[in-house]
Amino acid sequence: MRFAFAPKTSLPILEFRMVNSCNGLLCLSGESRDDPSYVCNPILDEFITIPPNYKGRCRAPLDGFGFSVETNQYKVLQPFIRWSTRSVAQSTTLRLRYTVYTIGTGVWRSIGNAPSDLFKFPFSALFHEALHWVSLAVESAECIHSFSFETEQFRSLPLPSNYGRVKREFHDLLKLGVLGGCLVLCVFGASRELDMWVMKDYGVQESWNKILVIEDLYMKDVSCHYTEPVMILIDGQILMAFNGRDVVFDNQEIKSLGKSQITPTGSAFDATSYSACFVPLSKVFKEEEVKRNIFHPEFCLPPLILHKKAWKIMVYNLNFSSGLKM
Structure with a gap:
């Protein structure tokens, strides 16, 4: 079963991208520099507006959304780009600066001691009340960065020591996600292979365990190949987003991918597991x-995967298990 939030809504903008989901709430962000962000409940058809905080700054479209259990507050993390020029060599360096918005206060605050290399927040990498990502910078140390919405502190986590070095020309070679209550890393090799690693003991490098190898990864007539884990199905299969255009599942018996019954959108999308609020x-x-959208969904069943096409949000009701077989 599925239902869709049609483009005819009362959102001030029609084109937006997904940031991430937290506790059944979904954060959306406008594509333009001066666009606000939104936190919505797609089940109850409600949303609030988060004002932009750019003030002429160059926006980095890499927002994050999370929750602090201790303060019972939701927060939005938002970086912006600052260019610095060295007086001697006159070379220009790109640096990121970060601000945090605590919903309900109306105030953006600057935070320090942050990683300054460029990155991409991978959708669904919210874990232990912290956002996780891998740096895009080739010259940076190979590690996982994280930001805690509880302490508002940044920290680094180790990658598997023997995951197999891959050329870092493209960030899609390393993908982070969360499956079955564990941080998961997908590593894409040059030989049509996908390795999936799970960190069993959070923060401990030795706890990384390779749980899945898909050898015949790439489909025919596809020039770009990357897969993101989405959720565990009730039969233990792992549902994945393939190339941002198909939803597939792994067949562990033949170590390959199979297409799901979820209809492809025909254009790029983001996908994540989702528990209704x-x-x-x-x-x-x-x-x-x-505020409320004009569209009111007919069904209010708990959706377990959320799917995006342009400015349309589609919610699918699937069976899944929160346990991860390892």
Whole structure:
């Protein structure tokens, strides 16, 4: 079963991208520099607006959304680009600076001691109340960066010591995600192979364990190849987004990929596992103005995967298991 949020909504903008999901709430961000961000409940058809904080700065479209259990507050992490020129060599260096918005306060705050290399927040890499990503910079140390929405501190986590070095020309060669309550890393090799690693003991390098190898990864007539883990199905198969255009699952018996019954959108999308929230936004964000979309979904079953095409959001109801077989 599925239902879709049609383009005819009261959102001020029609083109947006997904940031990530947290506790059944979805964060969306506009594509343009001066566009605001939105936190919505796709089940109850509600949203609030997060004002932009650029003030002429060059925006880095890499927002993050998370929750602090200790303070019971939701926060948005937003970096911006700053160019610095050295007086001697007159060389220009790109640096990232970070701001945090605590929903309900109306204030953006700058935070320090942050990694300055360019990165991409991978969709669904929110784990242990922290956002996780791998650096895009070829010259940077090979590690996983994280930002805690609880402490508002950055830290680094180790990659597997023997995951097999891959050329770092493209960030899609390393993909992070969360499966079955564990941080997961997908490594794409040059020989049509995908290795999937799981960190069993969070933060401990020795706890990385290779759980899956897919040898015949690439489909025919596809020039770019990357796969992101989405969720564990009830039969133990892993549902994945392939190339941002197909939803596939791994066949562990033949170590290959098979197409799912989810209809391809025909254009790029983001996908993530999703647990519904039935608490009205007015109770979650008492200080914020809550608005509703025009479209009201007919079904209110808990969706377990969320799927995006351009400005349309599609929600599928699937069976899955939260356990990960290792």
